[in-house]
Amino acid sequence: MLRSVKENRRNLSLKEQLDLYGYTFQSNLFGKIEVFTAEPQNLRTIFAADFKNFGVEPMRLFVFGPLLGEGVMTTDGASWAHSRALLQPVFSRTQITDCSAFEIHVTRLIDQLPRDGSTVDLQLLFAKLALDSSSEFLFGESLKLLSATPTxxxxxxxxxxxxxxxxxxxxxxxxxxxxxxxxxxxxxSCAAARKFVEQYVDKALSRHPEKESDRAILAYGLSKITKDRNKIRNQLLNVFLPAHDAIAVLLTNVFFNLARHPDVWSRLREEILELGHDELTFERVKALTFLQYVIKETLRLFPTVGSVGRVALRDTTIPTGGGELGTSSILIRKGDSVRTSFYALHRRKDLYGENAELFDPKRWAKLDPPRWSYLPFGGGPRVCPGQHLGIAETSYAIVRILQTFQGIENRDPVNEFVENYKITTESKNGAKVCLIPVEE
Ligand code: HEM
Incomplete structure (x- = not known):
């Protein structure tokens, strides 16, 4: 465990343990009981059926508190439900029609991609894209890291x-x-990050509510509901954490895979070129079947969030994994932790076939995984509220890049994916590629 922490390869080592001990096992590390599971039945219980008994607050408020304070990510019960309700209008309004703001950021990114055969690490550029876009939708102003004059x-x-x-x-x-x-x-660093966000809270509080579109900005939406500066700042930081690099990690992983699978690139590009020169919309890009297979397959093998934890808020049980046969229910005492691994779940051969470890987007033409076996966005009441926005933006950026470049070459001497765990799981070696522009 300590080695996996040191080497930042948490997903892989947890999968190795689940392969060795079975898809549910219990560990006792210096008196701290933790149950690990990649079993659909247990996941359904933890995330949905017995949701109220499995919380995050005892663990996350202490861990994330210095950076985020109280908000949707760090609390349970009524406090969490209140936060989630505050966010709902913003997520449903941004789901998902107007891509004009995102288009500006994508154009800036494409302008920075080399056209002379040199190597580019897309990871850094995608990180800036995600920051520019999420800051605009959360704070009301983009950080503009992709522009010549960042904020x-x-x-x-x-x-x-x-x-x-x-x-x-x-x-x-x-x-x-x-x-x-x-x-x-x-x-x-925590204090400085919080202070930076406060300037946007102050701007939002001193604004006079006007345009309809203002409601799509989280800071403005929150400032109409409460005048509590700390509360708004915490809610913004709570959403900024999952929002700011989710699409960056996903896009990097998509291009990591495309660079290693030229056949997938070609098929994807064919589909994208069929769009012709018509104006792009989120709806149109989300309707591209093979593109969605590529994204789904990337999230299957390299889930952006590889595992999530919960703490039992009361004595309770999970339905399977216990007893001599490994099929009995298991007692989870109040205060014990459970950690679910989406990474291991998505690579189970009994669910995804013998070639489960292979990147093969076309499998999704026939694949319909059983409920609770494919959870890149989690499940139950805490399911990711940003999933539609995330998929729309990711799809849009991929389409724009493949319209501009006809080919891709891998320029990373390391072929396999090396993980770097930092709440989300990114590629340690980025996505080093050469992009071949369309001939004019
Ligand atoms: C596109 C890639 C994304 C992936 C793979 C992803 C994945 C996830 C997962 C697995 C969870 C559940 C965590 C848990 O159960 O503890 C989650 C929660 C969350 N996500 Fe996402 N997410 C993505 C994009 C986004 C975006 C773009 C936003 C915001 C704009 C966002 C905001 C959130 C929030 C606020 C939560 C916490 C929800 C709650 O606890 O009620 N996510 N995400």
């Missing part, structure tokens, strides 16, 4: 946020040791 303080904020997020990731893996408590840089 003042944006680079420093990005740096601070990254440091704080890595610290939070460590606290999540080793909460008992809490190794970062004495790292003053961690606390300073």
């Amino acid at each position: 003042s303080g944006a680079q420093t904020f990005w740096h601070n946020y990254g440091y704080a997020q890595r610290g939070v990731g460590r606290r999540l893996q080793l909460p008992r040791w809490n190794v970062f408590t004495r790292d003053t840089k961690f606390w300073d």
Whole structure:
């Protein structure tokens, strides 16, 4: 376990353990009981059927608290339900019609892609794309990291946020040791990131509500409901955490795979070119069948969120994995943890076939995985509220890049995916490619 933390290969090592001990096993690390599972029946219980007994607050509020405070990510019960309800209108309004703001960011990204055969690591550019886009929709102003004139303080904020997020990731893996408590840089980074966001809260609070489209901006929406500065800041930071790199990681992983599967690139490009020169919309790109297979397959093998944890809020049970045969229910005592692995679930041969470890998007033409066996966005009441937005933006960016470039070459000497766990799981080696432009 310590090695997996040190090497940041948490998904892989948890899968190795689940393969070795069975799809549900219990560990006792210095008195801390944790049950690990990649069993659909158990996932259904934890995320939906017995949702109220499996919370996050006892674990997340301590771990994420210094950066996020209280909000949708860190609380349970009535407090969580209140946060989730606050977010709902924003997510349904942005789901998903107007792609004009996103188009500006994608154009800036495409302008920065080299056309001279040189190598580019797409990871960094996708990170900026996700930050530019999510900051606009959350704070009301884009960080504009892809532009020649980024917003003042944006680079420093990005740096601070990254440091704080890595610290939070460590606290999540080793909460008992809490190794970062004495790292003053961690606390300073959290404080600086929070302060940066406060300027947008102040702007939102001093605004006079006007345009209909304002409601699609989370800061403006929240400022109409409450005047509590800290509360708004915390809610913004709570959504910024899952929002700011989700599409960056997904896009990087898609291009990581495309660079290693030229046949998939060609088929995908054929489908995209059939769109012709008509104006792109989120609806049109989401309707591209093979593109959706490519995204689904990427999320299957490389789920952006590889595993999530819950803590039992009361004594309860999960339905299977216990007893001598491994089929009896298991007692989970109040305070014990369960950790679910989407990464291991999505690679189970009994669910996805003997070639489960292979990247093969066309499998989705016939594949209809049983309920609770494919969960890249989680499930139940806490299912990702940003999934439609995430898929729409990812699809849109892929279409625009494949319209502009006719080919891709892998330029990474390491062929296999090496994970870097930081709450989300990114590619340690990025996505180093050469893109071949369309001949004019
Ligand atoms: C496109 C890639 C994305 C993936 C794969 C993804 C995945 C997930 C997963 C697995 C969860 C559940 C975590 C849990 O059960 O504890 C989650 C929660 C969440 N996601 Fe996403 N997400 C994505 C995009 C987004 C975007 C773009 C946003 C916001 C704009 C967002 C906002 C959230 C929020 C606020 C939660 C917490 C929900 C709650 O606890 O009630 N996500 N996401």
